[in-house]
Amino acid sequence: MNNLLDASQTAARLPYGELARQVRALFADEAVQVPERLVQPLPGGGSLFVMPAFDARIAITKLITFTPANAGTARPAIQGDVVVFDVATGERLLVLDGPTVTARRTAAVSLLAAQQLAAVPQGPLLIVGAGAQGRAHLEAFAEGLPLQRVFVASRRVGSALSLVAHAKDLGLDATVVHDPNAVLPECPLVVTCTPADGVVLKSRPRDDVFIAAVGSFTPRMIELGPDLCRHCAAHGQVVVDTPEAQHEAGDLLQAGLEPAGFPTLRQIVLGEQAARGGPVLFKSCGWAGWDLAAARTAVRR
Structure with missing residues (x-):
C-alpha cells in the first residue's frame, strides 16, 4: 500500500465533516498530548515549524515551512509534510501533504x-x-x-x-x-x-x-x-x-x-x-x- 500521499490523495482522506467530528472527539480523549511546537525563524522572513502530537494509537510530526514571500507566486506559502507513526510498532503509517492538512484541518x-x-x-x-x-x-x-x-x-x-x-x-x-x-x-x-x-x-x-x-x-x-x-x-x-x-x-x-x-x-x-x-x-x-x-x-x- 502506498503511504506517501500527494495533495489530492490527502484531501480525499480528509472530508470536512469527519474532520470536525474528529476534532470534537479529540477534546474528550485524555490520551492526547501535544508538546509545544518549535517555530524557527529562517533567513529571508520564512519560518520552520516542527509540531509533534500523539495519542494512545498514533504519533505525528508536522514539518512545514511558512514563506510569506511566496504569496501571489506559483509556490505555496506553506510547504511540507505530516508524518504519521503507529505508537505500538513504530511503523510509519502515512505521509500526508502538509499544506493540504493545514488548510483542511x-x-x-x-x-x-x-x-x-x-x-x-x-x-x-x-x-x-x-x-x-x-x-x-x-x-x-x-x-x-x-x-x-x-x-x-x-x-x-x-x-x-x-x-x-x-x-x-x-x-x-x-x-x-x-x-x-x-x-x-x-x-x-x-x-x-x-x-x-x-x-x-x-x-x-x-x-x-x-x-x-x-x-x-x-x-x-x-x-x-x-x-x-x-x-x-x-x-x-x-x-x-x-x-x-x-x-x-x-x-x-x-x-x-x-x-x-x-x-x-x-x-x-x-x-x-x-x-x-x-x-x-x-x-x-x-x-x-x-x-x-x-x-x-x-x-x-
Whole structure:
C-alpha cells in the first residue's frame, strides 16, 4: 500500500465533516498530548515549524515551512509534510501533504466553532482572502452549514474571481467585493484568512456576527482592527482555539486584550463555558492537535 500521499490523495482522506467530528472527539480523549511546537525563524522572513502530537494509537510530526514571500507566486506559502507513526510498532503509517492538512484541518476547526457559536449559520458568508485557506473555508462551510450566499474579497482580483467561480460550482450565490468593510453589516458569517500583514476588517459588525480569524499566528500579525476586537469582547464573546493563543493571537494582543482570559473552543464544546449572545470572534492560531485529528481521520479512511 502506498503511504506517501500527494495533495489530492490527502484531501480525499480528509472530508470536512469527519474532520470536525474528529476534532470534537479529540477534546474528550485524555490520551492526547501535544508538546509545544518549535517555530524557527529562517533567513529571508520564512519560518520552520516542527509540531509533534500523539495519542494512545498514533504519533505525528508536522514539518512545514511558512514563506510569506511566496504569496501571489506559483509556490505555496506553506510547504511540507505530516508524518504519521503507529505508537505500538513504530511503523510509519502515512505521509500526508502538509499544506493540504493545514488548510483542511483549519477550516474544519472553524466549521466546528461556527456550528457551536454562529447565530445565523445560513449566512451570507464573507471570506476575506482567496488563497488556500479561503478555498478550504468555503468548502467546509458549504458542506457543514446551510450556506446560500458568499462574498469574496481579496487584494488579488484573479484569486477572488476564481474562488467565486468555485463557490458557484458548489451551488452558491457568490460575488466579488472590493471593500469587505462595506458588506460586513450584511454578513453574519465572516472568515479572515489573509497573510495578516495589515488590518483588513475594521468597521462595526452585526450584533449576531460570527467571525473566524485564522490568518495571524504571531503577536505581530494582524487582520482585525483593534476596535472591532474590543467591541466583540465587550458586547459579545471572544473564543480562542487553544490556550497557546495567549502567545500567538496578534489580533487580540494588539487590541490590548488578554487571550488567556477568554474561553477555548474545547471549553465551549464540552460545556465547561457557556456560549453568550452578541458578536462572536473565534481566534484560531493553529495547534498540532488539529493535525493529530487529521491524521486520525486519514488513518480511519
